[in-house]
Amino acid sequence: MSANLKSMTRKELEKLLADVKKALQTAQSRDRRDARKAAEKAAAEFGFSLNELGEDAPAKQKKAKAPKKAVKASKPKYADPADASRTWTGKGRQPNWFRAAVEKGIAPSDLEI
Incomplete structure:
Protein backbone atom coordinates (compact mmCIF):
# COMPACT_ATOMS: atom_id res chain seq x y z
CA MET A 1 0.00 0.00 0.00
CA SER A 2 1.68 3.13 -1.20
CA ALA A 3 -0.21 6.40 -0.77
CA ASN A 4 0.98 9.63 -2.31
CA LEU A 5 0.67 11.86 0.73
CA LYS A 6 1.59 15.04 -1.12
CA SER A 7 -1.41 14.82 -3.41
CA MET A 8 -3.92 14.12 -0.60
CA THR A 9 -6.15 16.81 0.89
CA ARG A 10 -6.14 17.66 4.56
CA LYS A 11 -9.42 15.78 5.13
CA GLU A 12 -8.07 12.70 3.37
CA LEU A 13 -4.92 12.86 5.48
CA GLU A 14 -6.95 13.20 8.70
CA LYS A 15 -9.09 10.20 7.71
CA LEU A 16 -5.94 8.21 6.94
CA LEU A 17 -4.49 9.19 10.33
CA ALA A 18 -7.69 8.10 12.10
CA ASP A 19 -7.65 4.80 10.22
CA VAL A 20 -4.01 4.20 11.16
CA LYS A 21 -4.71 4.93 14.84
CA LYS A 22 -7.63 2.51 14.80
CA ALA A 23 -5.51 -0.15 13.09
CA LEU A 24 -2.77 0.33 15.69
CA GLN A 25 -5.26 -0.14 18.54
CA THR A 26 -6.60 -3.30 16.90
CA ALA A 27 -3.07 -4.66 16.43
CA GLN A 28 -2.19 -3.88 20.05
CA SER A 29 -5.32 -5.66 21.30
CA ARG A 30 -4.52 -8.67 19.12
CA ASP A 31 -0.92 -8.78 20.36
CA ARG A 32 -2.09 -8.48 23.98
CA ARG A 33 -4.56 -11.35 23.47
CA ASP A 34 -1.87 -13.52 21.85
CA ALA A 35 0.58 -12.75 24.66
CA ARG A 36 -2.00 -13.65 27.29
CA LYS A 37 -2.73 -16.98 25.56
CA ALA A 38 0.98 -17.77 25.40
CA ALA A 39 1.42 -16.87 29.08
CA GLU A 40 -1.56 -19.02 30.07
CA LYS A 41 -0.13 -21.92 28.11
CA ALA A 42 3.29 -21.53 29.75
CA ALA A 43 1.75 -21.31 33.23
CA ALA A 44 -0.41 -24.37 32.56
CA GLU A 45 2.71 -26.40 31.72
CA PHE A 46 3.81 -25.85 35.34
CA GLY A 47 0.33 -26.45 36.76
CA PHE A 48 -0.61 -22.84 37.48
CA SER A 49 -3.09 -20.33 36.20
CA LEU A 50 -2.19 -16.71 35.50
CA ASN A 51 -4.37 -15.61 38.43
CA GLU A 52 -2.39 -17.82 40.80
CA LEU A 53 0.89 -16.39 39.53
CA GLY A 54 -0.41 -12.85 39.74
CA GLU A 55 -1.05 -13.17 43.49
CA ASP A 56 2.70 -13.29 44.21
CA ALA A 57 3.42 -10.11 42.25
CA PRO A 58 2.35 -7.53 44.89
CA ALA A 59 4.59 -9.12 47.53
CA LYS A 60 7.64 -8.61 45.30
CA GLN A 61 6.92 -4.97 44.55
CA LYS A 62 9.09 -2.36 46.24
CA LYS A 63 7.62 -0.38 49.07
CA ALA A 64 6.97 3.27 48.48
CA LYS A 65 9.60 5.40 50.17
CA ALA A 66 8.49 7.65 52.96
CA PRO A 67 8.89 11.33 52.18
CA LYS A 68 12.07 12.84 53.55
CA LYS A 69 11.78 15.14 56.49
CA ALA A 70 12.87 18.72 56.09
CA VAL A 71 16.29 19.43 57.54
CA LYS A 72 16.32 22.20 60.12
CA ALA A 73 18.91 24.89 59.67
CA SER A 74 21.47 24.88 62.45
CA LYS A 75 21.64 27.82 64.80
CA PRO A 76 24.75 29.97 64.50
CA LYS A 77 27.36 29.29 67.15
Whole structure:
Protein backbone atom coordinates (compact mmCIF):
# COMPACT_ATOMS: atom_id res chain seq x y z
CA MET A 1 0.00 0.00 0.00
CA SER A 2 1.68 3.13 -1.20
CA ALA A 3 -0.21 6.40 -0.77
CA ASN A 4 0.98 9.63 -2.31
CA LEU A 5 0.67 11.86 0.73
CA LYS A 6 1.59 15.04 -1.12
CA SER A 7 -1.41 14.82 -3.41
CA MET A 8 -3.92 14.12 -0.60
CA THR A 9 -6.15 16.81 0.89
CA ARG A 10 -6.14 17.66 4.56
CA LYS A 11 -9.42 15.78 5.13
CA GLU A 12 -8.07 12.70 3.37
CA LEU A 13 -4.92 12.86 5.48
CA GLU A 14 -6.95 13.20 8.70
CA LYS A 15 -9.09 10.20 7.71
CA LEU A 16 -5.94 8.21 6.94
CA LEU A 17 -4.49 9.19 10.33
CA ALA A 18 -7.69 8.10 12.10
CA ASP A 19 -7.65 4.80 10.22
CA VAL A 20 -4.01 4.20 11.16
CA LYS A 21 -4.71 4.93 14.84
CA LYS A 22 -7.63 2.51 14.80
CA ALA A 23 -5.51 -0.15 13.09
CA LEU A 24 -2.77 0.33 15.69
CA GLN A 25 -5.26 -0.14 18.54
CA THR A 26 -6.60 -3.30 16.90
CA ALA A 27 -3.07 -4.66 16.43
CA GLN A 28 -2.19 -3.88 20.05
CA SER A 29 -5.32 -5.66 21.30
CA ARG A 30 -4.52 -8.67 19.12
CA ASP A 31 -0.92 -8.78 20.36
CA ARG A 32 -2.09 -8.48 23.98
CA ARG A 33 -4.56 -11.35 23.47
CA ASP A 34 -1.87 -13.52 21.85
CA ALA A 35 0.58 -12.75 24.66
CA ARG A 36 -2.00 -13.65 27.29
CA LYS A 37 -2.73 -16.98 25.56
CA ALA A 38 0.98 -17.77 25.40
CA ALA A 39 1.42 -16.87 29.08
CA GLU A 40 -1.56 -19.02 30.07
CA LYS A 41 -0.13 -21.92 28.11
CA ALA A 42 3.29 -21.53 29.75
CA ALA A 43 1.75 -21.31 33.23
CA ALA A 44 -0.41 -24.37 32.56
CA GLU A 45 2.71 -26.40 31.72
CA PHE A 46 3.81 -25.85 35.34
CA GLY A 47 0.33 -26.45 36.76
CA PHE A 48 -0.61 -22.84 37.48
CA SER A 49 -3.09 -20.33 36.20
CA LEU A 50 -2.19 -16.71 35.50
CA ASN A 51 -4.37 -15.61 38.43
CA GLU A 52 -2.39 -17.82 40.80
CA LEU A 53 0.89 -16.39 39.53
CA GLY A 54 -0.41 -12.85 39.74
CA GLU A 55 -1.05 -13.17 43.49
CA ASP A 56 2.70 -13.29 44.21
CA ALA A 57 3.42 -10.11 42.25
CA PRO A 58 2.35 -7.53 44.89
CA ALA A 59 4.59 -9.12 47.53
CA LYS A 60 7.64 -8.61 45.30
CA GLN A 61 6.92 -4.97 44.55
CA LYS A 62 9.09 -2.36 46.24
CA LYS A 63 7.62 -0.38 49.07
CA ALA A 64 6.97 3.27 48.48
CA LYS A 65 9.60 5.40 50.17
CA ALA A 66 8.49 7.65 52.96
CA PRO A 67 8.89 11.33 52.18
CA LYS A 68 12.07 12.84 53.55
CA LYS A 69 11.78 15.14 56.49
CA ALA A 70 12.87 18.72 56.09
CA VAL A 71 16.29 19.43 57.54
CA LYS A 72 16.32 22.20 60.12
CA ALA A 73 18.91 24.89 59.67
CA SER A 74 21.47 24.88 62.45
CA LYS A 75 21.64 27.82 64.80
CA PRO A 76 24.75 29.97 64.50
CA LYS A 77 27.36 29.29 67.15
CA TYR A 78 30.03 31.86 66.28
CA ALA A 79 29.81 35.51 65.19
CA ASP A 80 32.40 37.80 63.60
CA PRO A 81 33.38 40.47 66.19
CA ALA A 82 33.81 43.07 63.42
CA ASP A 83 30.42 42.33 61.78
CA ALA A 84 27.83 40.49 63.88
CA SER A 85 25.74 39.68 60.79
CA ARG A 86 28.42 37.21 59.67
CA THR A 87 27.88 34.00 61.62
CA TRP A 88 28.95 30.37 61.47
CA THR A 89 27.27 27.27 62.89
CA GLY A 90 30.52 25.51 63.66
CA LYS A 91 29.77 22.89 61.00
CA GLY A 92 31.45 22.58 57.65
CA ARG A 93 34.27 24.66 56.32
CA GLN A 94 35.51 27.50 58.52
CA PRO A 95 34.75 30.95 57.14
CA ASN A 96 37.69 33.24 56.36
CA TRP A 97 36.81 35.68 59.15
CA PHE A 98 36.85 32.85 61.73
CA ARG A 99 40.14 31.46 60.48
CA ALA A 100 41.74 34.95 60.46
CA ALA A 101 40.55 35.66 64.00
CA VAL A 102 42.00 32.39 65.31
CA GLU A 103 45.31 33.14 63.53
CA LYS A 104 45.40 36.53 65.29
CA GLY A 105 45.25 34.70 68.61
CA ILE A 106 41.56 35.04 69.44
CA ALA A 107 40.23 31.90 71.10
CA PRO A 108 37.27 30.24 69.36
CA SER A 109 35.38 30.38 72.66
CA ASP A 110 35.63 34.20 72.53
CA LEU A 111 33.83 34.18 69.16
CA GLU A 112 30.87 32.18 70.47
CA ILE A 113 27.48 33.85 70.51
